[in-house]
Amino acid sequence: MPITPEGMLDWCQRVLDVDGKRPRCSLSEYLAKIPRLDTLADVPSGTTVLVRGDVDAKPGAKVGEGDVRLRSMQQTLDFGRQHGWRQVVFGHIGRKSEETLAKVAKRLGEIMACDVPLVIDWLDESTLTISDRAAEQIRTSAPGSILMLENTRRYHIERVLWKAKPAELPKVAEKLAHFANQVADKIAHVYVNEALSAGSLDASTIVVPAAMDRVALGAYVAAEFDGPMLRCLATQLVVFSGLKIDKLDDLEAMIGRGTIEMVFTAGSLAMALKKAAAELDGGQFSLGLAEDPAQAEKPFYIPRERIEQARRMISEGRAKGIEFVLPVDFILQDGRASETIGPGDQQFDIGPKTSALFEQKVGEFIARHQGRRAVAFHNGVFGMFEDARFAEGTRRFIGQLKRLKDAGVEVYVGGGEGGTALEKYGHPDDVTHTFTAGGTVLNALGSDPVPYLVALGMAAERQKAGRG
16 A cells, blocks of 8 residues: 655654644554454465564573563564464664664574574665565565564664654655555565554654555554553552653653552652742752753753743642652762752762652552552662662662552553663562563653554554545
């Protein structure tokens, strides 16, 4: 189902929500639009099927080490092999164009107990055409085989929408349409998304589906969204932390749903909320270097508009009875604990008094929900935990996740650094569920929809209209 440049322009504008073109849908409404893997059971043996895979992995010495994302694809790939499809797995690794998926392809082969050839140099970037050699390698592979395309981010077209401004979209729409149509013409017309973490604006994730005849969510991704992700929408306790101040948008959206009773924060989010709370209460709080205009280009800088956003959140949240549990002391850059942050200081972790406060408040939440079903969602880490000097706050709180679960609370961890910390300081069984993708979870629960869900939903609607 080829797509025209004009159609691709409209497609990109809808995904990027240019001038409000994206339809307003809830997460459940997006999910309802997208077919599941079993709807492709009628796809004949010998058909080539594109599988957008979660291949951004760093396999360890043996299966089970550093390959959880690859193992998450196994059910979908088994389904394809049982139906005799030629499956072409593709995706990215890291953000650098020179990185290779060679080790990933080898590990996927070990997981699937078959050879997974890596198809290199599959795109001629000067003409945006799939190479004849790559197309022939795929076409002549046996039914039931699995191949992997080399890192999609080796090609500029994959990254063209990352920072594209609305005015630039007409210039790139023709190239994107040509690329999507090439993939459909020379590789496959059927597309399965089995990459939970692929929440970015990569062309392979949000553009290629526009040219497909059939699309579906893979078994693992569908189960993650239909089960634990939707369950997290009902969370009463949320733990939000990290360096990225734009997480305030996601937290604000979660609070707006009306189920949250208690918010624990650390990192940059806590800094914005701490200053906002002080001002609302008639006081002041210094953020040190984090509010120094000379640091405006640094990732830890917190602009004034974020403080205003935090003021609004706290004011509205308090009116709804939401309790914001904020740090009361900090570990500064020199390792000392302090209740204040000086003009030249930075905070790198919560302090011991804050850890004690958090533990007290967890106890209060547990007591309040005795005998009642409750949900807690944890995202991020409390400081620069990869440095032992700034890891204690994170380490202590990981134990509180187990305490919550042992008390009957459903505990969900949003992947990323939070999942890494759980692996380091706890055990997977200490919580109800750990997602394998942090950013995608925040999209799904926060302020913006997951781009690939928008794209898959539009593709399904386009295909339905085409059949009609």
